[in-house]
Amino acid sequence: MVQRPLVPALGLAVVGGVLLTASYEPVALPWLLPLGVACYALATRDLTVRRSGLVGLVFGVVFYFSHISWMKDSIGADAWLALSTVEALFYGLLGLAVPLVRRLPAWPLWLAAAWTTMETVRSGWPFSGMPWGRLAFAAIDTPAAPAVAYVGMTGLSFLLALSGFCLARFAEAALAREQRRVWAAVAVGVLAVLVTPAVLPYDVPETGSTTVAVVQGDVPGPGNDILWDHEQVTRNHVDATVELAADAAAGRVAQPDFVLWPENSTAVDPFEPGRVNAGIQEAVDAAQVPVVVGGIVDGGRRYVLNQGIVWDPQTGPGDRYTKHHPVPYGEYIPFRDIWNPKFGQLALISRDMKSGTRTQPLRIAGVRVGDAICFDVAYDDVMPPQVRDGAELLTVQTSNASFIFTHQIEQQFAITRLRAIEAGRWLAVASTNGQSGVIAPDGSVVASAQPRTTSVLVEKVGLSTALTPAMRLGAWPTRMFTLMTLGALVSGAVAYRRRREFDDPAQQAPEEEPPALSPTPSEAPVV
Known part of the structure; x- marks a missing residue:
């Protein structure tokens, strides 16, 4: 695998973290959210597991330290530093998984499931976790908000993550001049799923x-x-x-x-x-x-x-x-x-x-x-x-x-x-x-x-x-995305190992022996 320079990847991670922070209050520009998520995928592209984990951690530090900066001024700087550090580590852990998941076909789907699972885990662990910063929480006052009645907070986070990763895949395809129309159509399809509930909201009858x-x-x-x-x-x-x-x-x-x-x-x-x-x-x-x-x-x-x-x-x-x-x-x-x-x-x-x-x-x-x-x-x-x-x-x-x-x-x-x-x-x-x-x-x-x-x-x-459908679904979206993530990690690890073996330089073949010289007259066979 050809390694990208680490510095540009870290810079893109910083940009992505800033864009994701700006999606929430007080800036509240939710249209930046897919761009921030896309930056995460692009920043961790073509990196080894360790380097991808480092880039993911930088993204998490930039995002979470700024997202809950209110804790520094209210509870205290020590609590802010401790909690932000713990939560940022989860984005680093997800970064470790990116090189594995990217080996799979339709990797944006599997990476979106992994991102959603990461959000679920950090929202409940350790010490009951911290849900602040889930992608779904940025969707209020957008056409995507009504979708939460159909798929719940977990499902909405998945769809938002998927939209960002499809955008990243489209950008990669455009740069490589391959499959641009396919990934453009996929990205449009995900966005259509997100905004359709705005046209057809789920109305609950009052009793x-x-x-x-x-x-x-x-x-x-x-x-x-x-x-x-x-x-x-x-x-x-x-x-x-x-x-x-x-x-x-x-x-x-x-x-x-x-x-x-x-x-x-x-x-x-x-x-x-x-x-x-x-x-x-x-x-x-x-x-x-x-x-x-x-x-x-x-x-x-x-x-x-x-x-x-x-x-x-x-x-x-x-x-x-x-x-x-x-x-x-x-x-x-x-x-x-x-x-x-x-x-x-x-x-x-x-x-x-x-x-x-x-x-x-x-x-x-x-x-x-x-x-x-x-x-x-x-x-x-x-x-x-x-x-x-x-x-x-x-x-x-x-x-x-x-x-x-x-x-x-x-x-x-x-x-x-x-x-x-x-x-x-x-x-x-x-x-x-x-x-x-x-x-x-x-x-x-x-x-x-x-x-x-x-x-x-x-x-x-x-x-x-x-x-609502979301209430009927209960915890099933969480279970489904967790199983998808586990399956993707196992499959991706196998594919990653095979690719590493394929990319290793082949053993050098032994040099061929020089061709034998024509026999001298004294060595010629006796007829």
């Missing part, structure tokens, strides 16, 4: 309606520290709910069927007697409808729970949802028994946050509601199982206070809108100080609150029990 009130109470002080005055945070939500009840009684707004508070609307155990508990009861008594409180609940000497609690005016606290994916080194310390840090921000995590396991919807005012807390919305094992289990409406309780001055808020809201399309459900988002809103099943925002304000959104929303 009823309910009215929800979303309360954004705001965070006092600097606005980026929920603990700066946590009791005032709770009081803000209490006062806003009491005022809502007065407005509803006077007919200025519709009477809600339930009220949604955000995550961390109480930063202490709301069940303990005191001002926080009394404030919640005051709000519930005024509203006379259930209030879904976001609270940190005592889980014993070693643990706390981050929960959404349905607080009924007659029966008190009832159904609860517990956050499935606490943030490692943000809400718990992995392997604390082995390593218990007592420095920096880590010293503030005195107790670990336990993970929830509930997949059944909450029952709120006669409605089955699928809940998620903050980063949970980015994981495939939180909302989709609740929808399949009968959720008629979706809610997200989040506390974006730590990220209020960053672009994390915009990225998370984009993911949330895609979840509404994927499930075919109305979705209500309550945040402490931004970004709260009510989202329709087509991903459009029908109401929103300005960040860093106290706001109440009252909206009539539809209910549904029907399932």
Whole structure:
């Protein structure tokens, strides 16, 4: 195999990482996404396994360090460096597989499956992973977004990756002046599959309606520290709910069927007697409808729970949802028994946050509601199982206070809108100080609150029990792409080894003996 110079390949990887970052918020130019993915394929072309892994790693570093740069300014530079490094390594691992996969016919198909599998693995491992940066999350407000109702987040990532790799294959064919029409037709076909749902969106029939009130109470002080005055945070939500009840009684707004508070609307155990508990009861008594409180609940000497609690005016606290994916080194310390840090921000995590396991919807005012807390919305094992289990409406309780001055808020809201399309459900988002809103099943925002304000959104929303194709498929796309990847790696490894043997210089043939000289007269045979 003829080796390409490494420096131009590294430069192309840098360009690809920048283009992919620009596909997401805050730049939000999603048409750059196929170009960024294509650069990955072109940068790793005609390289050995090790060199391809290095180029893939450089692509991952450029992309991920810039994509979650908000973590540096909110959580801390140490957490940003650690998480970005771990996530970038996955793009390097994928790079190791590229020379193997490229030995196969129709390699863009197999490489797209490998990219999708890589996203799946890093979204769940290690320590529950980090889904940020999946290709599907850049698709909101594009003609490709409605496709998520048919194929889910995993399927949409695959189609987007395939479009980029087909573009790369077309570029290679054009440079080599071979099969240009074939690969141009394939690329157009993939794009047609992506945008067809925009013309034929999957409409989920509604079976009823309910009215929800979303309360954004705001965070006092600097606005980026929920603990700066946590009791005032709770009081803000209490006062806003009491005022809502007065407005509803006077007919200025519709009477809600339930009220949604955000995550961390109480930063202490709301069940303990005191001002926080009394404030919640005051709000519930005024509203006379259930209030879904976001609270940190005592889980014993070693643990706390981050929960959404349905607080009924007659029966008190009832159904609860517990956050499935606490943030490692943000809400718990992995392997604390082995390593218990007592420095920096880590010293503030005195107790670990336990993970929830509930997949059944909450029952709120006669409605089955699928809940998620903050980063949970980015994981495939939180909302989709609740929808399949009968959720008629979706809610997200989040506390974006730590990220209020960053672009994390915009990225998370984009993911949330895609979840509404994927499930075919109305979705209500309550945040402490931004970004709260009510989202329709087509991903459009029908109401929103300005960040860093106290706001109440009252909206009539539809209910549904029907399932989109994506919800019916469940985890099958993930399983299929994983099997495709494993098969491609095995087949590619065999082909790669044979090609290496073929490319090795053949052993030099022994020199032929010089032809014998004609016999001299004295050696001539006797006749």
